[in-house]
Amino acid sequence: MGHGVRRLDGVLTRYPDRAKDRRYLLRGLVKCARCGAACTGPPAAGRGKAYHYYTCRAGRANGGNGSLHKPAYVKAEWLEDLVWADVRRFLDSPGEALEQVRKQIGSTDGDADLDTRHRDLAKRLAARQAEKDRYVRTYAQGHISEEELEVYLADLKNQTDNLRLLLGSVEVELSQKREQAQLADTTEAWLLTLRKRVEEVEGDTPEAFRARRRLVELLVQSISAGKRPEDGRTEIKITYRFGPPPAEASEDSSVAHLKNGRRS
Numbered sequence: 169m170g171h172g173v174r175r176l177d178g179v180l181t182r183y184p185d186r187a188k189d190r191r192y193l194l195r196g197l198v199k200c201a202r203c204g205a206a207c208t209g210p211p212a213a214g215r216g217k218a219y220h221y222y223t224c225r226a227g228r229a230n231g232g233n234g235s236l237h238k239p240a241y242v243k244a245e246w247l248e249d250l251v252w253a254d255v256r257r258f259l260d261s262p263g264e265a266l267e268q269v270r271k272q273i274g275s276t277d278g279d280a281d282l283d284t285r286h287r288d289l290a291k292r293l294a295a296r297q298a299e300k301d302r303y304v305r306t307y308a309q310g311h312i313s314e315e316e317l318e319v320y321l322a323d324l325k326n327q328t329d330n331l332r333l334l335l336g337s338v339e340v341e342l343s344q345k346r347e348q349a350q351l352a353d354t355t356e357a358w359l360l361t362l363r364k365r366v367e368e369v370e371g372d373t374p375e376a377f378r379a380r381r382r383l384v385e386l387l388v389q390s391i392s393a394g395k396r397p398e399d400g401r402t403e404i405k406i407t408y409r410f411g412p413p414p415a416e417a418s419e420d421s422s423v424a425h426l427k428n429g430r431r432s
Contacts, residue, residue: 190209190220190244191377191381192208192209192220192222192244192248193377194222194244194247194248194251194384194391195208195209197385197390197391198222198391198392198393199390199391199392199393200226200239200240200393200394201240201392201393201394201403201405202224202237202394202395205225206225207222207223207242207393208222208223208225209221209244219243220243220245221242221243221244222241222242222244223239223240223242223393224237224239224394226239238395240393240394240402242393242404247391247393247404250404250406251384251391251406252380252384254406254408254412254413255380255383255384255387255388255413256366257413258359258383258387258413259359259362259363259366259369259383260363260366262359262360262363266356266359266360282338282341282342282345286335286339286342289331289334290335293331293332296324296331297328299324300324300328303317303324304317354386355387355409355410358382358383358386362379362383369383387408387410388406388409389407389408389409390407391404391405391406391407392404392405393405
């Protein structure tokens with residue numbers, strides 16, 4: 169599956185506060201670039217206002233100066249606005265995304281080979297089990313010694329263990345391909361349906377938030393946040409499942425909120 173990657177680094181600007189019980193659009197998607205731990209949103213108060221962040225839970229648990237690392241604090245509203253701006257472009261111009269999605273749905277050429285390999289491995293495994301039973305019967309009939317039986321069974325165990333490993337690997341790959349096809353199919357349906365209802369999706373209702381959340385889950389594979397070791401700047405890396413969002417006609421307004429920001 170092709171992935172689009174967007175990198176940003178710089179100094180984050182302040183945004184107005186939201187309610188303390190705010191819903192986090194990117195909950196479960198933001199990970200620490202340093203240790204891989206989940207980034208959650210602890211509220212912080214200042215000048216009578218509440219500010220919300222995505223920051224490394226593990227680093228924060230150590231007070232920022234423990235055995236792990238000093239976590240980056242990313243303004244929640246800033247990051248959510250940035251990701252939603254990309255998702256909005258998917259909605260406004262879904263052509264490129266849908267092309268990638270359809271490639272995912274249509275990329276089943278290797279499924280037949282995987283199914284054939286799975287059947288072959290399953291047959292070979294069953295044959296080894298039958299062979300083991302024959303050796304046991306042969307020993308019971310007195311045609312081979314106990315020592316010979318142990319040698320045969322040890323060899324069969326190695327063969328069956330290897331076959332089980334191969335079979336498990338093929339089953340995992342088949343499961344992943346099915347999940348990818350299902351995800352691609354669902355994403356295409358949502359993009360085609362919701363692109364005509366953008367204003368509803370962006371509304372301030374629980375239903376609209378759930379729709380935005382679902383779109384983000386379908387389109388965003390991962391988000392990492394951390395500090396660059398060379399200069400301590402905050403760096404955000406957003407990876408989309410079906411390639412980058414369509415190129416904007418003008419400068420991205422969300423990038424303008426960064427000082428010395430960059431994209432690649």
